Amino acid sequence: MTTTFEDLNAGDAIDGPKFAVSRESIRLFCDGSLDYNPLHLDDDYMKGNFGKTNFGGIIMHGMNNFGLISRMLTDWAYPAGAIHRRLETRWVKPVKPGDTIQPTGIVKSKQVTKNSRWVLIDVMVRNQNDEKVATGEAMVEFPN
Amino acid sequence: MAQAEAFETDFWKDANLRKVWDDIVPGAPRKTIPYTLTKEAIELYCRSVGEDHPIYFDEAYAKTTRYGGLIAPPSIHILLMFSCTPADDWMRSPGTLNAGQSWSYNIPARPNDVITLQARALDKFIKRERLFVVHDNVFFNQHGEVICSGRGQTIRPA
Numbered sequence: 275m276t277t278t279f280e281d282l283n284a285g286d287a288i289d290g291p292k293f294a295v296s297r298e299s300i301r302l303f304c305d306g307s308l309d310y311n312p313l314h315l316d317d318d319y320m321k322g323n324f325g326k327t328n329f330g331g332i333i334m335h336g337m338n339n340f341g342l343i344s345r346m347l348t349d350w351a352y353p354a355g356a357i358h359r360r361l362e363t364r365w366v367k368p369v370k371p372g373d374t375i376q377p378t379g380i381v382k383s384k385q386v387t388k389n390s391r392w393v394l395i396d397v398m399v400r401n402q403n404d405e406k407v408a409t410g411e412a413m414v415e416f417p418n
Numbered sequence: 419m420a421q422a423e424a425f426e427t428d429f430w431k432d433a434n435l436r437k438v439w440d441d442i443v444p445g446a447p448r449k450t451i452p453y454t455l456t457k458e459a460i461e462l463y464c465r466s467v468g469e470d471h472p473i474y475f476d477e478a479y480a481k482t483t484r485y486g487g488l489i490a491p492p493s494i495h496i497l498l499m500f501s502c503t504p505a506d507d508w509m510r511s512p513g514t515l516n517a518g519q520s521w522s523y524n525i526p527a528r529p530n531d532v533i534t535l536q537a538r539a540l541d542k543f544i545k546r547e548r549l550f551v552v553h554d555n556v557f558f559n560q561h562g563e564v565i566c567s568g569r570g571q572t573i574r575p576a
Contacts, residue, residue, distance in 0.1 A: 293468060306466030308500035310427040312512045324513065325548055325576065336516040337496045341467035344493035349471060355484070358492050362520035 277354040279391050279416035282381055288395065290346030290377035295334050297371045303338050311335075334369040339377070339399045339408040346377045347395070347412055356416045361397070363410035374402045379412065391416040426505045429512050437508045439549040439574040442539045448508075448553075450535040453501040457529040460490045463497050489526035495566050498527070498557055502535035509553070513575030517550065521568035525559075532560040540569070549574040 293299075304310050312319040313333055320332050340363050347358045369375055379395045386392075392415055399408040464474050469491050472479040480488045503509060527533060534557070541552040551574055556567040 291468065299466075303466040304427075306463040307496045308425055308427075309496070310429050311510070311514060312429060313515070319512070324515065325573075337493075337519070338467065340519060341463075341469075341491075341493045341496060344491060345467055345469050348491060352471065352473065352483075358523060360520070360522045361492075362518075364518040365516065 277350065277356070279354075279356075279384065279393065282384060282393055284381055284383055286381040288346060288350050288379035288381075290342060290349075290379075292374055292376045293342055295338075295369055295371055295373045295375060297332070300332065300334050300338075300371065303335050303341075307335065307337065309335055309337070329368055329370075331370060334371075334373075336363075336365040336408070339363065339365065339369070339375070342375070343377045343379075343397050343399065343408070343410065343412070346379060347397075347414060350379075351414050354416065356393070356414050358412070359392075359415045360413035361410060362412075363397070363408055365408050367401070367405055367407045369401065369407050373407075375399050375407060377408075382411075390418060425501075429510045432506060433510075433512060435506045436511050438511075439542060439551065442508060442542055442551055442574075444539045444541050444552075446538060448535075448537040448539070449504050449506075450502050450537055451504055452532050452534050453498065455490065455494070455498070455501075455527055455529060455531045455533055457488065459497065459501075460488075460494065460529060463494060464491060467491075467493070485526060488529050490528065492521075492523045492526065492566065494527050495521060495555070495557055495568060498533055498535065499555065502533060502557070503537070508551075508574075509572070511575055515573040517571040517573050519568060519570040521566055523566045524564045527557070527559065527565050531565075533565065534558050549576065 382394045395412040537555040554569045557565040
């Protein structure tokens with residue numbers, strides 16, 4: 275069923291696809307994003323401490339979460355003729371090889387402005403233990 | 419990976435040439451370089467996040483959409499941040515931790531766009547003994563149109 279602005283209500287859910295995180299998926303994101311920070315590649319480097327934090331091994335790029343949320347939003351918006359306009363995210367917990375993560379969204383509110391119509395969405399990414407690893411807010415435009 | 423071959427993937431190389439937190443001046447522009455976004459680079463990025471919508475891959479389908487041709491996904495700025503900056507940019511400093519981002523999207527980037535970046539550190543501060551820098555960025559296409567703009571925070575290596 276195609277989503278329409280009129281039919282949307284606060285509390286409506288958007289589900290993104292699950293994503294299996296592996297050393298290979300992280301390496302592929304390095305190649306796709308050109309972000310080769312050793313945080314994502316170098317086990318020896320990650321044995322060290324970052325201030326008070328020790329990650330215990332390589333971690334997934336935070337922006338990989340961002341890309342997955344963005345994918346969920348565009349896949350939801352395109353069939354409705356809507357446009358993904360904004361995404362703000364914060365990283366809550368590191369993601370590591372072996373984790374399976376999934377982005378979701380919940381419609382928070384709708385707003386009509388002088389020239390267009392907008393849907394505000396709370397987004398998050400959870401891991402296989404149902405822990406939040408990323409949270410944020412998105413804005414999708416439903417042009418008149 | 420032709421793209422990666424032309425790109426210095428060893429972020430330790432010349433790491434001492436990059437600005438540390440103390441050197442970063444809020445308001446001072448970062449050095450940037452124009453980048454031609456290829457279809458292959460878009461496809462590689464898409465694979466890395468599982469993007470499979472035909473609007474990124476199927477020219478015939480893309481022509482039937484409001485965009486009239488292939489586009490890149492909005493989050494392509496993740497790639498552009500590194501492709502539009504030189505090897506001595508401080509965003510490459512090993513240990514740079516991303517603390518959050520917000521991005522606004524105007525028009526999509528497309529294959530063969532020549533993309534330029536205007537970027538700067540906007541602010542820096544210390545919180546819970548961590549060294550933060552706020553950076554802001556605007557990507558333009560070859561017509562001077564804004565593709566997207568965004569702001570992020572990184573925790574700098576001590």
